[in-house]
Every structure is written in structure tokens, then in C-alpha cells.
Amino acid sequence: MSNRYSRQTLFPPIGKMGQEKIRTKHVLIIGAGALGSGNAEVMTRAGVGKLTIVDRDYVEASNLQRQQLYTEEDVAEKLPKAAAAEKRLKAINSEVEIQSIIGDATPEMLAELAGDVDLIIDSTDNFETRMAINDIAQKYQIPWIYGACVASFGMSFTIIPGKTPCLNCLLKTVPIQGLTCDTGGIIGPAVQMVIAHQTAEALKILVEDWEAVRTSFVNFDMWRNQYTSMKMSRAKDPGCLSCGEHPEYPYLEAENMTKTTVLCGRDTVQIRPPHTEGVDLKDMAGKLKALGYEVKGNPYLLSAELEDNRFVLFQDGRALIHGTKDLAQAKSLYNRLLG
Amino acid sequence: MSNRYSRQTLFPPIGKMGQEKIRTKHVLIIGAGALGSGNAEVMTRAGVGKLTIVDRDYVEASNLQRQQLYTEEDVAEKLPKAAAAEKRLKAINSEVEIQSIIGDATPEMLAELAGDVDLIIDSTDNFETRMAINDIAQKYQIPWIYGACVASFGMSFTIIPGKTPCLNCLLKTVPIQGLTCDTGGIIGPAVQMVIAHQTAEALKILVEDWEAVRTSFVNFDMWRNQYTSMKMSRAKDPGCLSCGEHPEYPYLEAENMTKTTVLCGRDTVQIRPPHTEGVDLKDMAGKLKALGYEVKGNPYLLSAELEDNRFVLFQDGRALIHGTKDLAQAKSLYNRLLG
Amino acid sequence: MNKILFFAHLRDEVGEESVQLEVAGKTVAEVKAIVAEQYKVAKLDTAMTAINEEFAPNEEVIQDGDVIALIPPVSGG
Amino acid sequence: MNKILFFAHLRDEVGEESVQLEVAGKTVAEVKAIVAEQYKVAKLDTAMTAINEEFAPNEEVIQDGDVIALIPPVSGG
Structure with missing residues (x-):
């Protein structure tokens, strides 16, 4: 051409x-x-x-x-x-x-x-x-x-x-x-x-x-x-x-990267971001509810569930993504919700 | 979905x-x-x-x-x-x-x-x-x-x-x-x-x-x-x-529209735009040459040729598109070159 | 004094992003004629004009200090 | 007096496009703290700041009349 x-x-x-x-x-x-x-x-x-x-x-x-x-x-x-x-x-x-x-x-x-x-x-x-x-x-x-x-x-x-x-x-x-x-x-x-x-x-x-x-x-x-x-x-x-x-x-540097690990025998991936300023759990709970998630929690963590997605988010930004052993899939969900 | x-x-x-x-x-x-x-x-x-x-x-x-x-x-x-x-x-x-x-x-x-x-x-x-x-x-x-x-x-x-x-x-x-x-x-x-x-x-x-x-x-x-x-x-x-x-x-209104007509027996379409302020033929000749057209002309018209496209353009904006009887195709070429 | 800005292909034809001209008291149509003459720009009569970022008709009179933009309409698509 | 402009989701959180505050003599970091407190805005510390349309670091001191823009970085793609 x-x-x-x-x-x-x-x-x-x-x-x-x-x-x-x-x-x-x-x-x-x-x-x-x-x-x-x-x-x-x-x-x-x-x-x-x-x-x-x-x-x-x-x-x-x-x-x-x-x-x-x-x-x-x-x-x-x-x-x-x-x-x-x-x-x-x-x-x-x-x-x-x-x-x-x-x-x-x-x-x-x-x-x-x-x-x-x-x-x-x-x-x-x-x-x-x-x-x-x-x-x-x-x-x-x-x-x-x-x-x-x-x-x-x-x-x-x-x-x-x-x-x-x-x-x-x-x-x-x-x-x-x-x-x-x-x-x-x-x-x-x-x-x-x-x-x-x-x-x-x-x-x-x-x-x-x-x-x-x-x-x-x-x-x-x-x-x-x-x-x-x-x-x-x-x-x-x-x-x-x-x-x-x-x-x-x-x-x-490794210490500044998010650590993603499968938790042994639990069908769960743990995501640990490096030193963040922390997550506003109340704000996140509101956003997740608006998306249709069922959200429970206390001042230290929230747990959220929607269809196949089930996870726990801590105030320091750490999260447990349940029901998967796929690191990339877990990180993808995390980034899509938290940026 | x-x-x-x-x-x-x-x-x-x-x-x-x-x-x-x-x-x-x-x-x-x-x-x-x-x-x-x-x-x-x-x-x-x-x-x-x-x-x-x-x-x-x-x-x-x-x-x-x-x-x-x-x-x-x-x-x-x-x-x-x-x-x-x-x-x-x-x-x-x-x-x-x-x-x-x-x-x-x-x-x-x-x-x-x-x-x-x-x-x-x-x-x-x-x-x-x-x-x-x-x-x-x-x-x-x-x-x-x-x-x-x-x-x-x-x-x-x-x-x-x-x-x-x-x-x-x-x-x-x-x-x-x-x-x-x-x-x-x-x-x-x-x-x-x-x-x-x-x-x-x-x-x-x-x-x-x-x-x-x-x-x-x-x-x-x-x-x-x-x-x-x-x-x-x-x-x-x-x-x-x-x-x-x-x-x-x-x-x-019809009088403000471009007239497009096949010239009888000549395999040529004539395009006549309504009252324009006229075309700057010298400027157009330069542009067509830059596109690879072979351009000839005088102060009243220019004729240009490139592969299948062959046409004559007059100072008042009128054009004869040669080698076609297809009105839409002729108008398309005209609009693509003159706007 | 007035600043005159050129947009799209006018900028290429004039060879400058803007020029300074003394045109207070003149109409938009007169300014177009002056610019067309002085900078050898064809087809300026169909350009749109903004005075201080606001559309101005051909009869509008320029004030001292007004910034004038000449915007030729574009047809490609 | 200073005009403070809010961009992106800050505008929704504050509920205004801009506010007027007297912050001459304060640093950018101090202004962020004041705005966060007064308008209940979370995460203002990571917003970028422009003073008179120019990027300004957290230590920069505001002058009277400066226009301050708060621009939160966006991550979607």
C-alpha cells in the first residue's frame, strides 16, 4: 500500500x-x-x-x-x-x-x-x-x-x-x-x-x-x-x-514494590503495598457499596463481597483477596478499586 | 451483557x-x-x-x-x-x-x-x-x-x-x-x-x-x-x-447548491458551485503540484492530472472532472481538493 | 496598539504567531483588509474574528489594546 | 485575598469550583492543611499545586492575589 x-x-x-x-x-x-x-x-x-x-x-x-x-x-x-x-x-x-x-x-x-x-x-x-x-x-x-x-x-x-x-x-x-x-x-x-x-x-x-x-x-x-x-x-x-x-x-527497589503472595492452602492472595499514607476505610466502604458490594467492617478493616470478588482491606492498604491463587488477577482487582 | x-x-x-x-x-x-x-x-x-x-x-x-x-x-x-x-x-x-x-x-x-x-x-x-x-x-x-x-x-x-x-x-x-x-x-x-x-x-x-x-x-x-x-x-x-x-x-434552496451534471457523451462530470468568491488558481496549482499532479494553466483555468484523476478548474470554482460519469465520485474528488 | 493572533494555516502563511498593529478605530473588516494586504494572505474575508476571546462581527470597531484573533474555518473531516 | 480553584474530584468533594481564602504568607503545605480541615477533603496532601498556572512545591509561600489551583493526580487508564 x-x-x-x-x-x-x-x-x-x-x-x-x-x-x-x-x-x-x-x-x-x-x-x-x-x-x-x-x-x-x-x-x-x-x-x-x-x-x-x-x-x-x-x-x-x-x-x-x-x-x-x-x-x-x-x-x-x-x-x-x-x-x-x-x-x-x-x-x-x-x-x-x-x-x-x-x-x-x-x-x-x-x-x-x-x-x-x-x-x-x-x-x-x-x-x-x-x-x-x-x-x-x-x-x-x-x-x-x-x-x-x-x-x-x-x-x-x-x-x-x-x-x-x-x-x-x-x-x-x-x-x-x-x-x-x-x-x-x-x-x-x-x-x-x-x-x-x-x-x-x-x-x-x-x-x-x-x-x-x-x-x-x-x-x-x-x-x-x-x-x-x-x-x-x-x-x-x-x-x-x-x-x-x-x-x-x-x-x-524491591522494598518499594507491592508484595503479592499466595497464602498457603487458603486460596487467597495477600497484597501488601509499600509505605502508603493509609487508606480512608470509610470513604472506600461508601464507594464499594455504591458498586453493589456487600461491605462489613470496623475501624481497622473492611470486608467486601460481590459475586466472585471477596476481599478484606486493612487501614494500611494491605488486602487479602479470597477465592484465587492468581497473583496478576488479584493485583488487577486491587488496582482497579484502589488506583 | x-x-x-x-x-x-x-x-x-x-x-x-x-x-x-x-x-x-x-x-x-x-x-x-x-x-x-x-x-x-x-x-x-x-x-x-x-x-x-x-x-x-x-x-x-x-x-x-x-x-x-x-x-x-x-x-x-x-x-x-x-x-x-x-x-x-x-x-x-x-x-x-x-x-x-x-x-x-x-x-x-x-x-x-x-x-x-x-x-x-x-x-x-x-x-x-x-x-x-x-x-x-x-x-x-x-x-x-x-x-x-x-x-x-x-x-x-x-x-x-x-x-x-x-x-x-x-x-x-x-x-x-x-x-x-x-x-x-x-x-x-x-x-x-x-x-x-x-x-x-x-x-x-x-x-x-x-x-x-x-x-x-x-x-x-x-x-x-x-x-x-x-x-x-x-x-x-x-x-x-x-x-x-x-x-x-x-x-x-436549489440555487444555492452545487450543480453536478454529466456532460453528454463526454465521460465528464461538470461541477458548478453556487456563487463563490472565486478560487485562487495560483495557490491551488502549487498545492496540486505538491501532491504529484501534473498541472498546466493560464490565468482563467488550470488543468491537472494524476493517475486516474484528470480535471479542469476555472477561476469561478467551476470544474470539469474527466474520465467519469459518476456524480458522487466527481463531487467527492472536488470536495477533497477544494473543501 | 493591538496584538493580532493568527490561527491554523494563517499562522503558516504569515510566518508569525502574532503581530503588533495600530488599528484602534478601525472595523474588523478593515483590519482584515489591512492584514491581507500587508502580509499577502489570501481568503482572509472568510476568517472568523475574536476580540479579547469573544466572537466579533465584521462591523465591530477595535479599541486600543484589544487583542484580535483571526481564525479561518476548517473543512476537513 | 486568594482564589483557590479545585479540579477533578476535589471540585465535587468541596462542592464549589473555587473559594476565596486569605492565605498570603502561608506555604502551599499549610494551605492544603487549611483547605482539608475547612472543607473536609481527604487526601489533599498528594494533590499537585499550581500558583498562577505554574507548578509550585509544598514549601512555596503564597503572595496576596495569587491564584492557587489544587490538582489531584488521576490514575485511571
């Missing part, structure tokens, strides 16, 4: 030279949910050389409202998202090398993939993985693009190692909000908006138009018609442990 | 009541190109009751870079876009009634469809059709959402009859810019950005959250990181012939 990129090469900041650069680049997308499937589709249509997409979940009915690569058939077959994404992406553009990985994006996996990656597009649903991406990106000097959305709002920020502040400069810790797409809902247009910003930045980075890269932190609400840009010129922290003068990449 | 809309009903401004409203609504999308395919996918995933999509073109290789419902197979089969869109939309959500119409969205067709339509999403590529949509929307009191993009920029504006200014208040004429996706290029993120804005407005209108509807005219450039909102409180023209006190719906 000789002229399939003609409308893109006609755009002067890309041109034929830019298209040739795009064709030689490898993009890594972490997550194949709403942002991951959308970002992967735009990148595949744009003609990147290679695209790697990592996800640990399978396609569920509640994904179809906003996750653009998937169909009812994928739900019926309970296909892993990464596999379903690969199938559709190949039908869209057979010239792109698609690598799909079904599994948890651990720091080990990220480090293995980092070797020949030109760009990472964040499409994950939790800050622990984002902090690991942030450290890997600094360690291996890979640009990455933060993006997230909940309800009708979303945000994005482009991180270029050696130039911009990093996510650890901004957050300093792993925030647990308890507000996720599973507790606060999400609408398609907010997803599309984040994808628009992430993929615009991705194309600029792939064609190496560094002058065009957005330096501000974008933040919007599609229902309230808000759109703001926060300038970041003073956000870089010289003492930052991820991007500062003496980096230690703390989120690649 | 009982919980397929759960993430949308969790969003308080929609809720279960809003979802029920969405389920009973009929959305009409004019155009199944980049904006049309994207808007149709978001609306279908969101669970509208009925979706009608109208397009006169078939899927081509150069569409795949940004038109999200289509695959390489659709190109190989030369499927009409409306038919290819219907196939994919049904696989995404079998609960939505999809009506696809292969043809030109003429004022007559729009008038026929207007009877039971709750919302029109503009996804066309020319202002003549938009002005007809604008008049139909005023005549039948149907909200519609203008959206358009070229290169890295785009714009959107929501038009509610009886409340907001209309497109004729703003433009007063059918502008011929000569800048289209076929002459200036287009990148995926600009498309996604317009879709995000149009579908957010669509959901607000479908759940009848009139307070939330955007009243400003949005205008952005994804490569230059520009985003502006123009207030429209003083834009409504009381003397407007489309939405004013004595409406005449001028763009539904």
Missing part, C-alpha cells in the same frame, strides 16, 4: 523524512485498557516500525463501552487484552511488527524491554507501575508520556529525561486515591482526549521535533468544559531520587 | 437514568471518514438506540492512517465506507440499531432523515453540506455539533436551535479554503481531539444535561500546543436567514 501514509507525509512537520523516522522506531505501550488500546491503534495506523503492548487482563463486557480495539466476540472468548489487541492491530496494519505480552509490567520486565525502546506511552491504571516506568525511563534515558483519566477528567504530561521534571519530582510518593474508573466511572470522550494528547506528543518525539514537544502539564474536564495548562519550568527537583544529581531509582 | 455500560452509569451526570435516555435516542452522523468513523465508534460503544451513518466514498489505502473503523481487508474489497463501518459497529455492539446509507447527504436526504433524529454529528469534509445540515437542524429543531480538522488543527462548536448562534451567523457564506486533508495533510491526534469534543457534547445532549453543553467555540493546534475558547454570546445574528426571526433556510 504505497500511499497509505500520504496524508501524514503531506503534513510539513512530518513529511517523508519524518515518516521514515517513524518507520524505524519501537514504541512500548504499558496497558491495553482504554488508553492502551486507543494509543496502540493511533500508533499502528501512523506506521511505527514496532509496537510492544503489555497487559495482564482479559476482555470483559464492561470494557466495550470505551476500549476501542475490542468486540463482543473478544468478550465471549475471554481473550487476553494483549492478544485481542494484537489480532486487531495486525488487521489494521500488517506492516507494523506487533509484540503482545500477556503479563504484569514489573520493573524486571520493563528493564528487559527498555534496551531497544524509543518511547514509552503510559496507559496503565495505577501509580506504582507509573513510578516504575518513570525510573526505568530515567535509567535508560527513554522519553515517556504520562496520561490518565477518570470520570470526565484527565491529564497528560511528557517526560524527557535530562530535560523535563519527572513524575517523582511532581508526586514524591505513590498516591492512593481510591478514585478509579471502577469506582468513579469513565466516559469515552475523556479517554479520547487523553489519547489525542499522548499520540500528538508521541509523533513529535518519533520524528524528533523536540521544539514542538509540550512542556506544560495538561489537565481537563470534558463535562465542565475546563482545559488548563500548568507551566512546569520550576518543577524539576535537583534532589529528586529518580532524575536528580544522584539518582537511586527508588521504584525499582 | 448486563454490565457493559457500568463504567458510564457510575459517572454521576449520566447514571442509570441517563443511560436509559441514551438507549432511546437516534443519532445521525454525516460522513464516515476520520471524524465519522471515530464518532460512530464512541456513540456505538456508549449504547445509543439507533445510529445512522451516511457516506458516498469507499475505503482507500490512504484512509487507514486515521480512520478508525477500517482495515486493510476493507481496502482490498473496496467496500463503501458506510458498509464497512456498519460491519465493524455491529461487531462492537449488537444492541445498537445501525443504519448505513451509501450516498451523498443532499438536503433532500437530510430532510427525509430529520423526522426522527435527536442529534446530528457533523463529520463531513465540506462547508456546503454543513450549511445544509445547519438549515435542516434549524428547520426541524435538531441540535448538531460542528467539527473539523486539517493538519494538526481543528475546531468544534455545538449548535442548539433556539439557543445558540448557528453556523450561518458565523460564516455568512460557504468558504472555499482550498486547504483540506488531501492538500494540507492530517494527523491522527487532531482527529481524536475533535472526536473527544464532539462526543462529549453528544453525551450531554443525549442525557439532556443542557447546563453542561459547551457554549464556546473551541479551536486548537496539537502540534503548536494551542487551545483557545472563543465566547459566542454576541455571535447570534437576529437577521440570520437560517436561525433569525424570518428564516428562509437558504442552503436548502
Whole structure:
């Protein structure tokens, strides 16, 4: 298909030279949910050389409202998202090398993939993985693009190692909000908006138009018609442990990672997040009830049950997920409810 | 699939009541190109009751870079876009009634469809059709959402009859810019950005959250990181012939429509736009050359040729498209090059 | 003095994001004619105009200090 | 006097788009504590802060007239 990129090469900041650069680049997308499937589709249509997409979940009915690569058939077959994404992406553009990985994006996996990656597009649903991406990106000097959305709002920020502040400069810790797409809902247009910003930045980075890269932190609400840009010129922290003068990449250290273990003989997985500021149990109980969970509890813990999901959550963020021995599945439920 | 809309009903401004409203609504999308395919996918995933999509073109290789419902197979089969869109939309959500119409969205067709339509999403590529949509929307009191993009920029504006200014208040004429996706290029993120804005407005209108509807005219450039909102409180023209006190719906009148006729025995279609301000032939010659056309001409006309496309364009906007008797195909080429 | 901002392809044609011009007392239509002449921009008559981020008709008169934005309508889809 | 803007779910929790508070001379961290107390907002310590549309660290001291925006990071994807 000789002229399939003609409308893109006609755009002067890309041109034929830019298209040739795009064709030689490898993009890594972490997550194949709403942002991951959308970002992967735009990148595949744009003609990147290679695209790697990592996800640990399978396609569920509640994904179809906003996750653009998937169909009812994928739900019926309970296909892993990464596999379903690969199938559709190949039908869209057979010239792109698609690598799909079904599994948890651990720091080990990220480090293995980092070797020949030109760009990472964040499409994950939790800050622990984002902090690991942030450290890997600094360690291996890979640009990455933060993006997230909940309800009708979303945000994005482009991180270029050696130039911009990093996510650890901004957050300093792993925030647990308890507000996720599973507790606060999400609408398609907010997803599309984040994808628009992430993929615009991705194309600029792939064609190496560094002058065009957005330096501000974008933040919007599609229902309230808000759109703001926060300038970041003073956000870089010289003492930052991820991007500062003496980096230690703390989120690649075992003690800063969530521990996930099967409790022997109990068909239960224990999830222990690293030092958090604690969970507001009353607030979480309210959110879980709104989702239809049956919730009991006391000031120290809450227990919640809905269909196959049964778990106990402690004030320090630790949780016991009952009825499973599957670590990835347990962690997935945890992140979907707690962020 | 009982919980397929759960993430949308969790969003308080929609809720279960809003979802029920969405389920009973009929959305009409004019155009199944980049904006049309994207808007149709978001609306279908969101669970509208009925979706009608109208397009006169078939899927081509150069569409795949940004038109999200289509695959390489659709190109190989030369499927009409409306038919290819219907196939994919049904696989995404079998609960939505999809009506696809292969043809030109003429004022007559729009008038026929207007009877039971709750919302029109503009996804066309020319202002003549938009002005007809604008008049139909005023005549039948149907909200519609203008959206358009070229290169890295785009714009959107929501038009509610009886409340907001209309497109004729703003433009007063059918502008011929000569800048289209076929002459200036287009990148995926600009498309996604317009879709995000149009579908957010669509959901607000479908759940009848009139307070939330955007009243400003949005205008952005994804490569230059520009985003502006123009207030429209003083834009409504009381003397407007489309939405004013004595409406005449001028763009539904035959004398204001482009005349398309097959020239007898000549395998040529003549296209005669209504009173335009004229075409800048020198500028168009440059654009066509950049696209690979062989261009000859004089101050009164230019003739251009590329593969199967051969046509003569006059200074007053009239054109002769050679080698075809297909009116829709000739008009499609004209709109793609001149807007 | 007035700042005049260019959007979309006007920015490429003019080659600047904005220019400073003294146009207080003139109408929007007159400003378009001046800009079209001075910066050799075709088709400016169909551009929309915002004064201080608010849509302004062709007859509107510019005040000193007003920021004028010229926004050409876009047709692609 | 200072205007304090709330974004994302903070806006729902506070129930207002913005409030007026007299916080000149206080640090960003102190403002967060005051707002958390006064409007019963949980988890404000992890929100990002912009002063006059520019990112500001927790130690930054507020000036009279500064517009403060509180932006909670969002994790969904």
C-alpha cells in the first residue's frame, strides 16, 4: 500500500523524512485498557516500525463501552487484552511488527524491554507501575508520556529525561486515591482526549521535533468544559531520587514494590503495598457499596463481597483477596478499586 | 451483557437514568471518514438506540492512517465506507440499531432523515453540506455539533436551535479554503481531539444535561500546543436567514447548491458551485503540484492530472472532472481538493 | 496598539504567531483588509474574528489594546 | 485575598469550583492543611499545586492575589 501514509507525509512537520523516522522506531505501550488500546491503534495506523503492548487482563463486557480495539466476540472468548489487541492491530496494519505480552509490567520486565525502546506511552491504571516506568525511563534515558483519566477528567504530561521534571519530582510518593474508573466511572470522550494528547506528543518525539514537544502539564474536564495548562519550568527537583544529581531509582527497589503472595492452602492472595499514607476505610466502604458490594467492617478493616470478588482491606492498604491463587488477577482487582 | 455500560452509569451526570435516555435516542452522523468513523465508534460503544451513518466514498489505502473503523481487508474489497463501518459497529455492539446509507447527504436526504433524529454529528469534509445540515437542524429543531480538522488543527462548536448562534451567523457564506486533508495533510491526534469534543457534547445532549453543553467555540493546534475558547454570546445574528426571526433556510434552496451534471457523451462530470468568491488558481496549482499532479494553466483555468484523476478548474470554482460519469465520485474528488 | 493572533494555516502563511498593529478605530473588516494586504494572505474575508476571546462581527470597531484573533474555518473531516 | 480553584474530584468533594481564602504568607503545605480541615477533603496532601498556572512545591509561600489551583493526580487508564 504505497500511499497509505500520504496524508501524514503531506503534513510539513512530518513529511517523508519524518515518516521514515517513524518507520524505524519501537514504541512500548504499558496497558491495553482504554488508553492502551486507543494509543496502540493511533500508533499502528501512523506506521511505527514496532509496537510492544503489555497487559495482564482479559476482555470483559464492561470494557466495550470505551476500549476501542475490542468486540463482543473478544468478550465471549475471554481473550487476553494483549492478544485481542494484537489480532486487531495486525488487521489494521500488517506492516507494523506487533509484540503482545500477556503479563504484569514489573520493573524486571520493563528493564528487559527498555534496551531497544524509543518511547514509552503510559496507559496503565495505577501509580506504582507509573513510578516504575518513570525510573526505568530515567535509567535508560527513554522519553515517556504520562496520561490518565477518570470520570470526565484527565491529564497528560511528557517526560524527557535530562530535560523535563519527572513524575517523582511532581508526586514524591505513590498516591492512593481510591478514585478509579471502577469506582468513579469513565466516559469515552475523556479517554479520547487523553489519547489525542499522548499520540500528538508521541509523533513529535518519533520524528524528533523536540521544539514542538509540550512542556506544560495538561489537565481537563470534558463535562465542565475546563482545559488548563500548568507551566512546569520550576518543577524539576535537583534532589529528586529518580532524575536528580544522584539518582537511586527508588521504584525499582524491591522494598518499594507491592508484595503479592499466595497464602498457603487458603486460596487467597495477600497484597501488601509499600509505605502508603493509609487508606480512608470509610470513604472506600461508601464507594464499594455504591458498586453493589456487600461491605462489613470496623475501624481497622473492611470486608467486601460481590459475586466472585471477596476481599478484606486493612487501614494500611494491605488486602487479602479470597477465592484465587492468581497473583496478576488479584493485583488487577486491587488496582482497579484502589488506583 | 448486563454490565457493559457500568463504567458510564457510575459517572454521576449520566447514571442509570441517563443511560436509559441514551438507549432511546437516534443519532445521525454525516460522513464516515476520520471524524465519522471515530464518532460512530464512541456513540456505538456508549449504547445509543439507533445510529445512522451516511457516506458516498469507499475505503482507500490512504484512509487507514486515521480512520478508525477500517482495515486493510476493507481496502482490498473496496467496500463503501458506510458498509464497512456498519460491519465493524455491529461487531462492537449488537444492541445498537445501525443504519448505513451509501450516498451523498443532499438536503433532500437530510430532510427525509430529520423526522426522527435527536442529534446530528457533523463529520463531513465540506462547508456546503454543513450549511445544509445547519438549515435542516434549524428547520426541524435538531441540535448538531460542528467539527473539523486539517493538519494538526481543528475546531468544534455545538449548535442548539433556539439557543445558540448557528453556523450561518458565523460564516455568512460557504468558504472555499482550498486547504483540506488531501492538500494540507492530517494527523491522527487532531482527529481524536475533535472526536473527544464532539462526543462529549453528544453525551450531554443525549442525557439532556443542557447546563453542561459547551457554549464556546473551541479551536486548537496539537502540534503548536494551542487551545483557545472563543465566547459566542454576541455571535447570534437576529437577521440570520437560517436561525433569525424570518428564516428562509437558504442552503436548502436549489440555487444555492452545487450543480453536478454529466456532460453528454463526454465521460465528464461538470461541477458548478453556487456563487463563490472565486478560487485562487495560483495557490491551488502549487498545492496540486505538491501532491504529484501534473498541472498546466493560464490565468482563467488550470488543468491537472494524476493517475486516474484528470480535471479542469476555472477561476469561478467551476470544474470539469474527466474520465467519469459518476456524480458522487466527481463531487467527492472536488470536495477533497477544494473543501 | 493591538496584538493580532493568527490561527491554523494563517499562522503558516504569515510566518508569525502574532503581530503588533495600530488599528484602534478601525472595523474588523478593515483590519482584515489591512492584514491581507500587508502580509499577502489570501481568503482572509472568510476568517472568523475574536476580540479579547469573544466572537466579533465584521462591523465591530477595535479599541486600543484589544487583542484580535483571526481564525479561518476548517473543512476537513 | 486568594482564589483557590479545585479540579477533578476535589471540585465535587468541596462542592464549589473555587473559594476565596486569605492565605498570603502561608506555604502551599499549610494551605492544603487549611483547605482539608475547612472543607473536609481527604487526601489533599498528594494533590499537585499550581500558583498562577505554574507548578509550585509544598514549601512555596503564597503572595496576596495569587491564584492557587489544587490538582489531584488521576490514575485511571
